[in-house]
Amino acid sequence: MEETKLSLSLLQFDYAWDVQAYLRFANLEFTEYNTEYPSVELTGRLPQLSYGNRPVGNRMIIRFIKENICDLDADFGKNVQDEIMLFTYLIEHC
Numbered sequence: 001m002e003e004t005k006l007s008l009s010l011l012q013f014d015y016a017w018d019v020q021a022y023l024r025f026a027n028l029e030f031t032e033y034n035t036e037y038p039s040v041e042l043t044g045r046l047p048q049l050s051y052g053n054r055p056v057g058n059r060m061i062i063r064f065i066k067e068n069i070c071d072l073d074a075d076f077g078k079n080v081q082d083e084i085m086l087f088t089y090l091i092e093h094c
Contacts, residue, residue, distance in 0.1 A: 006052035007031070008069075013038040016047035019061050026070040062088075 008030035010019060023030050039045045043057035049064065050056070056064045066073070073081050 007050075009033060009050045010047055011035060011040070011050070012047040014046075016058075016061075019047055019049065022062050022065060022072070026065065026072055028065075028070060059092075 008023070008028060009032075010016060010023070010030055011033045012019075013035055020032075035046065037046075040048060042048070043055050045058050047058050047061065048055055049061045051064070051068070073084055076084070
């Protein structure tokens with residue numbers, strides 16, 4: 001797994017269980033900030049991940065981590081990765 005050299009910070013209104021879990025399973029160090037506002041002008045609805053100076057909005061956070069920092073699914077076969085993608089979609093949209 002690739003370790004990040006830039007700092008990661010998570011800004012959240014409600015507890016971002018999915019993002020927190022992914023970051024912890026990937027052993028990525030991050031700083032957590034809680035706010036009383038549900039959105040920010042830069043990315044819209046929270047949570048928001050900042051990677052160095054780059055902000056990432058709520059629906060793209062885990063995809064961003066997988067593509068740029070650490071993909072926990074990389075060692076699985078194509079069929080398992082497809083199932084993971086399907087179940088993730090169902091959980092997020094149903």
